Amino acid sequence: MEVENTFRQWKKQCLNKVDLSKKGSVDEDIANIVSMLNDSEKYFTTSSCSGRIIVIDGVSDCLDVQKQNCSWLFVTHQKCQKMDLVSSLERSCGDVVFKFEPFILHVQCQQLEDAQLLHSVAIHSGFRNSGITIGKKGKIIMVWAVRSTHCLEVPLSRKGQVLVSADYIEFLAEVANQKMVENLRRIERFFECLQSAMHHEGLHCRSTRVMEEKSVYRRRRKRTQESRGESCEGSRDTSLSDEDNGLDNGMDLFSL
Amino acid sequence: MEVENTFRQWKKQCLNKVDLSKKGSVDEDIANIVSMLNDSEKYFTTSSCSGRIIVIDGVSDCLDVQKQNCSWLFVTHQKCQKMDLVSSLERSCGDVVFKFEPFILHVQCQQLEDAQLLHSVAIHSGFRNSGITIGKKGKIIMVWAVRSTHCLEVPLSRKGQVLVSADYIEFLAEVANQKMVENLRRIERFFECLQSAMHHEGLHCRSTRVMEEKSVYRRRRKRTQESRGESCEGSRDTSLSDEDNGLDNGMDLFSL
Numbered sequence: 171m172e173v174e175n176t177f178r179q180w181k182k183q184c185l186n187k188v189d190l191s192k193k194g195s196v197d198e199d200i201a202n203i204v205s206m207l208n209d210s211e212k213y214f215t216t217s218s219c220s221g222r223i224i225v226i227d228g229v230s231d232c233l234d235v236q237k238q239n240c241s242w243l244f245v246t247h248q249k250c251q252k253m254d255l256v257s258s259l260e261r262s263c264g265d266v267v268f269k270f271e272p273f274i275l276h277v278q279c280q281q282l283e284d285a286q287l288l289h290s291v292a293i294h295s296g297f298r299n300s301g302i303t304i305g306k307k308g309k310i311i312m313v314w315a316v317r318s319t320h321c322l323e324v325p326l327s328r329k330g331q332v333l334v335s336a337d338y339i340e341f342l343a344e345v346a347n348q349k350m351v352e353n354l355r356r357i358e359r360f361f362e363c364l365q366s367a368m369h370h371e372g373l374h375c376r377s378t379r380v381m382e383e384k385s386v387y388r389r390r391r392k393r394t395q396e397s398r399g400e401s402c403e404g405s406r407d408t409s410l411s412d413e414d415n416g417l418d419n420g421m422d423l424f425s426l
Numbered sequence: 427m428e429v430e431n432t433f434r435q436w437k438k439q440c441l442n443k444v445d446l447s448k449k450g451s452v453d454e455d456i457a458n459i460v461s462m463l464n465d466s467e468k469y470f471t472t473s474s475c476s477g478r479i480i481v482i483d484g485v486s487d488c489l490d491v492q493k494q495n496c497s498w499l500f501v502t503h504q505k506c507q508k509m510d511l512v513s514s515l516e517r518s519c520g521d522v523v524f525k526f527e528p529f530i531l532h533v534q535c536q537q538l539e540d541a542q543l544l545h546s547v548a549i550h551s552g553f554r555n556s557g558i559t560i561g562k563k564g565k566i567i568m569v570w571a572v573r574s575t576h577c578l579e580v581p582l583s584r585k586g587q588v589l590v591s592a593d594y595i596e597f598l599a600e601v602a603n604q605k606m607v608e609n610l611r612r613i614e615r616f617f618e619c620l621q622s623a624m625h626h627e628g629l630h631c632r633s634t635r636v637m638e639e640k641s642v643y644r645r646r647r648k649r650t651q652e653s654r655g656e657s658c659e660g661s662r663d664t665s666l667s668d669e670d671n672g673l674d675n676g677m678d679l680f681s682l
Contacts, residue, residue, distance in 0.1 A: 286560055301557020304542055324580045325601055333594045341589055345581055 177280045181214040184278070197247050199354060200273065203361050207277055210368065212284040216276045221353040223250045223346050225258040225326075228265030249347040252340045255326075259339075263330045270322035270346040272353045273297070273360075291367050295360035322346055433536045437470040440534070453477075453503050455610060456529065459617050463533055466624065468540040472532045477609040479506045479602050481514040481582075484521030505603040508596045511582075515595075519586045526578035526602040528609045529553075529616075547623050551616035578602055 185208065189195065196204045197220035207213040225244040243258035243266065244250075259266060279285040285302045292300035324342060326334055334342075441464065445451065452460045453476035463469040481500040499514035499522065500506075515522060535541040541558045548556035580598060582590055590598075 282560065289559070301559050303545070303557050304538065321577060322579050322581075323577055325578075325598065328597060333597055334590060338589045341584060342581065 174280065177278075178211075180278065184214055184216060199247065199357055200275070203275070203357070203364060206361075206364060206368065212280045213277050213288070216278055218275045219271070219273065220247050220357065221273045221350060222247050222271050223350065224269045224271070225255060226267055226269070227262045228267065249350055250343050252336075252343045255339050255343060256336065259326060259332055262327055264327075265325065265329065266327040266332075268322065268324045268326050268342060268346075270349050272321065272349070273357050287367055287371060288364075291360065291363045295363045296356050297360065322349065430536065433534075434467075436534065440470055440472060455503065455613055456531070459531070459613070459620060462617075462620060462624065468536045469533050469544070472534055474531045475527070475529065476503050476613065477529045477606060478503050478527050479606065480525045480527065481511060482523055482525070483518045484523065505606055506599050508592075508599045511595050511599060512592070515582060515588050518583055520583075521581065521585065522583040522588075524578065524580045524582050524598060524602075526605050528577065528605070529613050543623060543627060544620075547616065547619045551619045552612050553616065578605065 196218060199220040200218055204215050204218055207215050223244075223246050224242065226241055227243055243261055244254050246254070255268065277285075277288060279288065282302075282304075289300055289302060322342075322345065326332060326339075452474060455476040456474055460471050460474055463471050479500075479502050480498065482497055483499055499517055500510055502510070511524065533541075533544060535544065538558075538560075545556055545558060578598075578601065582588060582595075
């Protein structure tokens, strides 16, 4: 009972906080997933991104422009056009990097078994490298992240000098857009799988308390000046057996 | 007691298995970390890679060459030379991708608190996106992965046609080598941190049983024909607050 109360408090505090993301709101393509989780008593999302194509400018050699203005040259959560990238490069002064980053989701869960349920949904939807993070002893905190395979991280220029051709940039846009389409396909699969799992677990019904929390959630305000890092995390499931990815560990949907 | 026996059995079985990796042995730069973990009763490694630079050939449009021969054009766990990449490209026929993938480690842990200890070591060593995977109910299985920030994933050619210049390839080798150096620095920090944590927890002493298991581990045989996937998993800690990475959740070293 104490655990439930503490969790409820954390949820309220978290959803009441200012949205610290650059965009300041939940991405359209995953709004249904985020809502479904926040409507449940057992979960709340702490950060999410449906997937994005970004062009950033490394600031190490960039002395004459404000860091904040220089860092982010372009960002989209949809497909990109060759011209988006070309015009980004024209505004660059440092070391420009082009990135595709897939869907990511962090969810705090009430109990370990709630995290395990989400984990199995992720595995079954093709997000094989999801994991659980557990906090200090005595505090039952579970943060769960959906991570997908394949990113893109491509250096395009050095000290303001573009190192690739226009044809290459066009090709890069194509590759990133293909990854975006595949990413969206997985998001849809994830939503369907989550819906079915939550229905199965009886987690789809809303209580009055959850409705209250949702109205708090809607009051989240945008804060645009928040700075974010620009690194891309990478690990390989290339070197992992199914066992390492939890598939062999009995992560069967609904069997947890 | 039952948990300990089961874990001991899993460990024996795992270390007795044929090494399924392409290389067939533990990478030199992380041999001390892998040994230290396998020498402890609480842990065993299920897969690891110190970090690598690879050039792979997408096989979708590659009809006239055997898939296995075509896939991996180049791999090194050390720095690369421009010529390594150029000669790889000469042997390509499909869609070539250049990748840098940092240190990764999967460790099965006896208890949740053992996984939490390793998790805090990872956080303190700069591997912010580590996570715990938990298996089926009743089976206490924890697989823990060290994941580092920043990978590289750069398409170089399409259908055998190289799309980038020699200068760009040289630059790419430089960038990857810088990442390799930073990666090694983190591995050293991780080793020191792990050593100190295990000393603190009294996990550094070897029992006769563990010594037996180690001799089994040494008998691992190489199997070179094992195929591995070639995808790069990506997620952003760019969009995560410290809280999401477990830093704010009280993941203080030795306080678990």
